[in-house]
Amino acid sequence: MAHYDVTCINKRGDHYSPHERIQAIGGAGWKHLENDAIARIDRGSDDYTVSRAGRTVRLVVATHQGRRYLRTEPDGVSPDNLLALPECP
Numbered sequence: 444m445a446h447y448d449v450t451c452i453n454k455r456g457d458h459y460s461p462h463e464r465i466q467a468i469g470g471a472g473w474k475h476l477e478n479d480a481i482a483r484i485d486r487g488s489d490d491y492t493v494s495r496a497g498r499t500v501r502l503v504v505a506t507h508q509g510r511r512y513l514r515t516e517p518d519g520v521s522p523d524n525l526l527a528l529p530e531c532p
Contacts, residue, residue: 445489447473449502451531458530461523465513468502469531481511493524500524 453467453474454460465477468491475483481504483489491502493515500515502525515524 444487445483447475447489447491449491449493449525450528452525452528453531459526461526465525467531468513468525474531477513480513493528495524495527498524 447468448470449468450470452458452465452469454463454465456463467474467476468480469475480489480491480502484491484502484504491513492499493502498518500518502513503516504511505514506512513525518524
């Protein structure tokens with residue numbers, strides 16, 4: 444299984460809005476579209492994590508109103524660790 448540490452995201456519109464869909468996630472030397480990352484997680488071929496404030500949490504696939512999306516496992520930190528990441532170049 445390949446492991447990726449997510450350090451940035453790309454979103455449309457307001458980067459910090461939880462209502463705007465993530466288009467891509469990225470890290471050092473790589474970038475995956477959200478749908479590709481979801482497929483990789485579903486297949487069990489790849490694992491993604493976000494490290495923030497001394498904590499590392501996994502990315503999981505969630506569903507809201509029939510739409511699948513990426514989020515971090517709940518860890519009691521708000522906002523979602525993924526949404527707090529900077530924009531990818």
